[in-house]
Amino acid sequence: MESVLSIKDLTKVYGKFSVLKGVTLDIPKGSIFGLVGRNGAGKTTLMRIVTGLAEPTSGSYSLSGISSTDKKILSVRRRMGSIIESPAIYRNLSAYDNVKLQYINLGMTSYDSIPELLELVDLQGTGKKKAGKFSLGMRQRLGIAVALCGNPDILILDEPINGLDPQGIIQMREILLKINHERHTTILISSHILEELSKLATHYAFIEKGEILQTLSSHDLMSKVRKASRLVVTSTELLCPLFDREGIEYKVENEETVDIFSDISATRIIALANEAGVEVVSISDNNESLEGYFMNLVAKKDGIV
Amino acid sequence: MICALRSSLFRLRRTGLLAKILIFSVIVGILLTINTGVAYYEIFPFKRPRFLDQKFIGIAVLQLMYILPFASSVFTTSFTGNDLSFRTINNKVATGLSRVQVFLADLIVSVLATIIMFLTSVLIIFLYARFYSVRSNIRFDDLVICVLLRILIVSVAFTAFFNLLQFLFSNKFFGLVIAFAFIPALIFISGFYQDKLNQPYRYKVINEETKQEEWVLNPEYVSGTPRKILVFLSETAPFTFTDSLEAKPEKITSNVAIAAGTVVAVSTAAGIAAIKKKELS
Secondary structure (H helix, E strand, C coil), X not given: XXXXXXXXXXXXXXXXXXXXXXXXXXXXXXXXXEEEECCCCCXXXXXXXXXXXXXXXXEEEEECCEECCCCCHHHHHHHEEEECCCCCCCCCCEHHHHHHHHHHHCCCCCCCCHHHHHHHCCCCCCCXXXXXXXXXXXXXXXXXXXXXXXXXCEEEEECCCCCCCHHHHHHHHHHHHHHHHHCCCEEEEEECCHHHHCCCCCEEEEEECCEEEEEEEHHHHHHHHCCCEEEEECCHHHHHHHHHHHCCCEEECCCCEEEXXXXXXXXXXXXXXXXXXXXXXXXXXXXXXXXXXXXXXXXXXXXXX | CHHHHHHHHHHHHHCCHHHHHHHHHHHHHHHHHHHHHHXXXXXXXXXXXXXXXXXXXXXXXXXHHHHHHHHHHHHHHHHXXXXXXXXXXHXXXXXXXXXXXXXXXXXXXXXXXXXXXXXXXXXXXXXXHHHHCCEEECCCCHHHHHHHHHXXXXXXXXXXXXXXXXXXXXXXXXXXXXXXXXXXXXXXXXXXXXXXXXXXXXXXXXXXXXXXXXEEECCCCCCHHHHHHHHHHHHHCCCCCCHHHHHCHHHHHHHHHHHHHHHHHXXXXXXXXXXXXXXXX
């Protein structure tokens, strides 16, 4: 799959402290890429480097195929929008003027599309009201509008739902999905609110202490964390053909253990096991939350599990 | 560079800062005119002065020297400081404008604002002297032009330095506090130079034994090369206006221009180095 942003062996060291340790990532075009990690894991530093706000200690990245070491990177950055930590907006300017200013920064001379952009983030009626008088949600949405100026190929958003109320979170989610679906903008988004991220992301990378623990697609992640009944039997080999026949979704863990994802009663499972001539040892719930999955990853890294 | 400059100029206009500095400059011009009239010409407000000449302009304008640096420090805090404290500089850098371009654009607009404040205030003073007095003989002779140039050059140097302070410190008010402490310190230094130079070569004392007056050399008097250095420092110090300015205005103004140019060059170079290395938050 074509990558909009490729990061290779990126490290960042402050004094004796390594914030990023050889991070390598590929952000597929058109994806919503969730960067998951605890506070201090290195998410913001990674995003600050990619947006040019900080320099890496070593390693490189490429935007739309142009390497960070190439002088052309400055012009390629025009195809990127970002919000790092909190929206960077002039509080003494209106929403319209904030967006217009970013148009000027980008060298754009036509401002006809500004009303459309403000409508996209639901700020069309704010008139001359200064951004300093906006609510946090409005400021976040204005930040998104500023980041979207020039219709970028990739949007980099660092914790965009932090501090928002539930309504603001829903509104933000809908805006991001709309941007991704209608404008085909690739979004790299970091958050530690995993449940919310799971409603958006198509791909994930888990980061801890400056290292990428795992990257996987949403489909792969969901199959790992969704509701399952864990069945322990004497032989999965004999039982699985019956599951296939019945259209039951399952995943074999080992010769004796299988996770069943379909909504099926225990009586039906036992009946199928009897038909296959297999003895059922136990049936139990095997539900793992996104948070649980992430914490397990972290624990494995730390050698706790 | 054009984009960065257009962006800074747009901000100057749309944030209302341009209107604010214009209003401020008009008020300053009026107040300086009234103050000069009352203090030096015994003209009372609302009473038309009988005669005004370029000396009036010179005296009124001289007082600008003490106001413009303070105004400039407040402006750079509101303009450049906001760009950093609102983190809007990030938007510029992230969209591919180089850091140097961003720094220079803010510096140029800050200098432009200082020039606008200077010209507006001078214009108000000039208009008052020219049209409000019963009779006027306004000529911009060499001395007045040198005073005007000196104030403008020094104010631009201050602006460049204050702009640098904003890029050096993460808290914009820290830069403002330093600027506000720096200006009185320079005024004090200028006074110190003057004090040293004004020391008499010798003075009279009464001899305790003879009860006669006699001349003794003043140990505080600075002579030789140290005096030459002191004279140079005094003449180039921003807040020193000595009699020698009247005697050799062009020479002193060119010395001040060299000193101010050095301040601008060093401040710009240091600012560019700082912004290049700065980790933007």
